[in-house]
Amino acid sequence: MAEEVLFASYTTLRGRSEAIYTEQRSKFIAFAIPVDSEAAAMEEVQNFRKRYYDARHVCWAYRIGKEVPVERLNDDGEPSSTAGKPILGQMLSYGLTDLLIVVVRYFGGVKLGTSGLIVAYRTAAEEAIKAGDMVEVTLYSHYRLFFPFDLINPVMILLRQYEAETLLSDADLEGHIWEVKVPNSRAKEFEEALTVLYQLKAKRLAN
Template identity: 50%
Template structure:
């Protein structure tokens, strides 16, 4: 059984970094995003802003598990830009982030190792100024029950500090609840033990 991810680290807001080497200037941005579309839109926006730059290289890491990644060297020698940029996102243990590094060529070639170091250090500089934020992952489920079980059910909901997303009190009662992904199965199990309740995971309905 795979481990339940209850939280992950991302960035609260955009941060910038700057690195210079042999007159080449590397301007780095790290930006919180939720989807690939958002990430690519940020790349396009910066490419337009720095239209006269030689290269606009980037990498992103998405998903609560950080397993969705992509990088681009934008004309630099293969593996010298996108890969070291992505490496810094992995080292910082942040996800749902796109990192973009804009290079203004200074007239002197840096070589493979020089490029790798420059893109890595520019990204590292941006991440060092970024404010990290821990995001909580929640899981939701519904519980239906008769009015005679109201006190027992609501007591557990309060004890587990579950968020009530929706509530319906008609001929019977129905609650939609959400709480930390690692705690949700425990409350689900406790409520399921109450005779007369009917439960269902929201992501399986």
């Protein structure tokens, strides 16, 4: 099993949330939506564009992934870097990923200027985040274990020690075949412990 850096967890929102911010009669309606792919994020964006077809701007940003998150943003006609960038900045500030934030603006007749727009979009995005329920999600490594029947007690002790969860329990004529998951925070120690048990074979699976 090749050594690699494993991220133990990531933070996102448990569910959708929204907030409204008003500045100089312009209304900024912000939505925070958990997403797990770029395709899902863009589908949400298109749905908001259809739903709020009469709005002046539908600006957005998303951040997806754990190790090296993919980040995209769009000012949707607002001056460059006055909308998408401050929206993304709030996700970075709160350490969030797997999240899309859309801010819909209804123009109130008063121009806010570059600094005013940045503050408005940043505040709207932050209010949507605060309205949600932030949750830390534990990441796991998955393994398939092969071991003889008489080794079951030592294996069970090992699994308890490293907070492993059994996902699949099977057997053939030679012994047990189990699939388990271990928190990434314990995975390196777990892999080292696997080598101690004679006749136990382990294969790390792709997550």
